[in-house]
Amino acid sequence: MRNIVLFLVSCLVVIGLSLFLLNEKEGEIITIGATSGPYTDMVNNGMKPELENMGYTVEVVEYSDYIQPNNALINGHLDANVYQNKWFMDNFNDSENENLVSLIEVPTAPMALYSNKYNSLDEIEQGSEIALPPDPANVSRSFKVLDDAGLITLKEDADLFRLTESDIIENKKDLKFIFQDAGQLPRSVDQIGLSMVPGSYAIVSGLDLNDSIQLEKMHNQITTLVVVDEENKDSQLAKDLIKSVESENFKEVIEEDFDGFVLSEE
Incomplete structure (x- = not known):
């Protein structure tokens, strides 16, 4: 009987913790930046629905250049961005003395x-x-x-x-x-x-x-990345961003709407 009681208490604790974490995320507004066109569509159609199912409120900001999305990420106006490759990110970090990091690559249209x-x-x-x-x-x-x-x-x-x-x-x-x-x-x-x-x-x-x-022949240095500030690389949001890219919905969106987009070959 004692074991049964302990088991039920454990279950209640797990359920309570899960609800607590869900409630923490429910309504939490996160902002993701992406360049105009396919990557904005990829975030809107592939990532956003999954993140909203996790309890987030997702805002997507569209950019027309390669400079503003990183500046906005550094200044805290974005939680993540989707538009750059590792070459670009490393050059940006070196020139601006910043510490942006990648979480996961997404299918990319070659140059x-x-x-x-x-x-x-x-x-x-x-x-x-x-x-x-x-x-x-x-x-x-x-x-x-x-x-x-x-x-x-x-x-x-x-x-x-x-x-x-x-x-x-x-x-x-x-x-x-x-x-x-x-x-x-x-x-x-x-x-x-x-x-x-x-x-x-x-x-x-x-x-x-x-x-x-x-x-272009695709290399892992040139595929597009989901990028965050280094201080957030181990956050729950970072883990959830990765989950959204690994989701079945994301894969289906890529297959249906992003013909020619590929992951790295090397």
Whole structure:
């Protein structure tokens, strides 16, 4: 009889603790930032429903650039953001002396080289201009794509995560690099003729990944991450954010609405 009583008391304690934790989260407002387009949709449709089922009230803030989401996270205006890769995050931490950390990667649209002037790499003319994103992380990605395409040759000992023009030992088409804000790159497909467009911006602008003349090979340094401030990396919210990405609902949303988005191959 004593054992039965102890068992029932234990059950009541567990139930009470669970209700307490649920009530703590119920109505708790959390704010997640994401760049315009697919990652905002991914948070809204894939993560938000799961987090709300856990008891949170979720607000999603949409950004049109790569700078504000991290500044907002540092200033406490966001609890997490979904838009950057490890290269970008590490560069940001180094340059700003900050401590942002990743929780989990999400399926990512690869960067792609587009042209409305040329139908293939072989058609690209000597001295052609090519538009590239300006931030160090995406410059590195761009040069790696061009190297994989055989348009440039990089130094054998080059740091593939911090590439600059000085790492190019051969520019076979004598390409002229024009650095532009990410939002301008889709328009440069027509205006300049060659443009390296990050996947999320390509999709927002209506470009089809399958229409590119060179696609990026995905690496675990360049897949998009769910990012928080280091002081929150072990919080209950961090654990719940991971659960939301690992949920069946999230996987179904990716399969239905994010064709071409992949996880890292390495």
